[in-house]
Amino acid sequence: MFPLNNMVLFSITGDLQGWELFVNSLLPMFLGAIKYTIPLTLISFTLGLVLALLTAIMRLSKSPILRVPAVIYVSAIRGTPLLVQLFIIFYGLPSLNITIDPFPSAIIAFSLNVGAYASEIIRASILSISKGQWEAGYTIGMTQNTVLKRIIIPQAARVSVPPLSNTFISLVKDTSLASLILVTELFRRAQEIAAVTYDFMLIYIEAAVLYWIICFLLSLVQQALEKHLERYTAT
Amino acid sequence: MLLSIKGLAKSFGDLEVLKNIDVEIEKGKVLSIMGPSGSGKTTMLRCLNGLEQPDKGIFTFDDGLTLNFENKINKQEALKLRRKAGMVFQSYNLFPHKTALENVTEGPIIVQKRNKNEVNQMAEGLLEKVGLKDKMHLYPHQLSGGQQQRVGIARALAIEPDLMLFDEPTSALDPELIGEVLTVIRDLAKENWTMAIVTHEVQFASQVSDEVIFMDDGYIVEQGPPEEILKAPKEKRTQQFLDRILNPS
Ligand SMILES: Nc1ncnc2c1ncn2[C@@H]1O[C@H](COP(=O)(O)OP(=O)(O)OP(=O)(O)O)[C@@H](O)[C@H]1O
Ligand SMILES: [Mg+2]
Numbered sequence: 001m002f003p004l005n006n007m008v009l010f011s012i013t014g015d016l017q018g019w020e021l022f023v024n025s026l027l028p029m030f031l032g033a034i035k036y037t038i039p040l041t042l043i044s045f046t047l048g049l050v051l052a053l054l055t056a057i058m059r060l061s062k063s064p065i066l067r068v069p070a071v072i073y074v075s076a077i078r079g080t081p082l083l084v085q086l087f088i089i090f091y092g093l094p095s096l097n098i099t100i101d102p103f104p105s106a107i108i109a110f111s112l113n114v115g116a117y118a119s120e121i122i123r124a125s126i127l128s129i130s131k132g133q134w135e136a137g138y139t140i141g142m143t144q145n146t147v148l149k150r151i152i153i154p155q156a157a158r159v160s161v162p163p164l165s166n167t168f169i170s171l172v173k174d175t176s177l178a179s180l181i182l183v184t185e186l187f188r189r190a191q192e193i194a195a196v197t198y199d200f201m202l203i204y205i206e207a208a209v210l211y212w213i214i215c216f217l218l219s220l221v222q223q224a225l226e227k228h229l230e231r232y233t234a235t
Numbered sequence: 236m237l238l239s240i241k242g243l244a245k246s247f248g249d250l251e252v253l254k255n256i257d258v259e260i261e262k263g264k265v266l267s268i269m270g271p272s273g274s275g276k277t278t279m280l281r282c283l284n285g286l287e288q289p290d291k292g293i294f295t296f297d298d299g300l301t302l303n304f305e306n307k308i309n310k311q312e313a314l315k316l317r318r319k320a321g322m323v324f325q326s327y328n329l330f331p332h333k334t335a336l337e338n339v340t341e342g343p344i345i346v347q348k349r350n351k352n353e354v355n356q357m358a359e360g361l362l363e364k365v366g367l368k369d370k371m372h373l374y375p376h377q378l379s380g381g382q383q384q385r386v387g388i389a390r391a392l393a394i395e396p397d398l399m400l401f402d403e404p405t406s407a408l409d410p411e412l413i414g415e416v417l418t419v420i421r422d423l424a425k426e427n428w429t430m431a432i433v434t435h436e437v438q439f440a441s442q443v444s445d446e447v448i449f450m451d452d453g454y455i456v457e458q459g460p461p462e463e464i465l466k467a468p469k470e471k472r473t474q475q476f477l478d479r480i481l482n483p484s
Pocket of ligand 1: 247250252270271272273274275276277278279
């Protein structure tokens with residue numbers, strides 16, 4: 001028997017069916033989203049963005065000491081499956097006597113992942129800003145760092161919003177992989193319920209609908225954000 | 236003499252773009268630089284404020300700052316050079332995420348760390364001078380080309396440079412917008428700003444300049460007061476060039 005180690009699941013038993021099962025499953029899945037899926041997404045995305053900005057700047061540097069590690073990091077993350085990365089951190093590291101709990105393991109893996117993909121987006125956005133902007137900054141006396149901070153990054157940030165929103169929405173869905181390292185997020189809750197009730201179709205469809213609703217709401221936010229930013233860019 | 240340049244040379248790879256150029260820029264005077272495409276005008280102007288690093292040459296400023304490019308100059312010196320001159324670009328290069336006013340105040344507030352209120356007042360004054368006080372809260376994309384270029388001029392003036400550099404400031408403009416920009420530059424000449432202007436506007440150059448340089452193939456072919464260079468050039472290459480731009484066929 002699958003261990004029902006979660007308080008929320010107590011009301012779900014094998015005899016529940018149909019509409020009643022659907023309604024009773026909503027709360028545990030919803031709580032899984034609130035307690036894990038959404039925090040996992042928000043924290044990983046924030047940490048990932050910081051990492052991405054750092055990596056992008058390192059990759060644009062002339063010094064190989066900064067550039068090479070950044071290139072290797074991006075290549076390694078993009079060249080290996082996210083699931084494998086998760087497993088290395090959660091199941092692999094303990095053999096080196098490094099044991100990390102499921103949730104922080106997931107945070108590490110997803111942050112590293114976002115860091116690599118978003119760094120490419122940020123790098124491309126920085127490169128898309130014309131050379132004339134750098135020169136205009138220099139001619140009013142700015143140093144390279146000041147131009148980057150005051151002139152280039154604010155413009156690059158606007159360029160990166162649409163692709164970064166896509167990364168964000170993908171991340172919401174990717175967090176379902178954390179179910180495989182025992183994080184009781186939305187999809188793991190679904191698996192636990194399905195294991196008791198055997199109604200795989202209903203439960204997994206229900207999980208899918210919940211992801212869909214979250215992503216749909218996010219895409220509305222994305223559209224509003226893009227519209228807001230358009231005000232400043234030339235048409 | 237605000238700035239005296241001796242033996243300025245610059246190559247891009249194998250291409251020698253500037254070949255041993257001597258120029259003197261007098262305080263309060265306007266120097267116009269003319270010459271065919273590819274002759275090195277832009278490169279020379281960019282060397283003057285350190286956007287390009289010359290291979291050779293000695294720059295001597297009236298305040299004693301001397302830069303010898305024989306040895307690579309350090310970051311500090313490069314920054315000093317850059318802050319001597321304000322630059323107005325052919326393509327304006329305004330900061331699109333900042334309003335006209337913010338474009339002008341950015342240098343004084345962020346770089347020179349001057350008092351915000353004073354800078355705002357000064358910047359409003361500069362925008363009034365270029366005829367854009369009523370547009371100061373608009374973003375660059377809301378302005379016409381001529382208006383953007385006038386903001387560009389105000390932005391360069393705001394850092395109170397010793398020398399103003401203009402690289403074909405009206406070349407990207409529709410003909411009906413050229414006049415408003417030239418008028419602003421003429422006003423600056425009347426206020427005795429020291430300026431070096433790359434331009435193809437012969438009429439304007441002859442009105443505004445104290446000295447005209449004609450460049451070709453990386454050399455200064457001819458140099459003198461505008462009446463001489465633009466009305467009665469001695470060199471054949473200058474004559475041919477003027478012929479071509481005054482009588483386009
Ligand atoms: N960064 C660069 N790298 C390589 N070559 C360059 C570079 N900048 C300029 N050049 C070359 O140097 C030569 C002089 O260019 P420059 O822009 O100074 O000419 P110009 O007199 O300003 O011409 P125009 O009237 O067309 O603006 C040209 O042959 C140009 O292709
Ligand atoms: Mg040029």
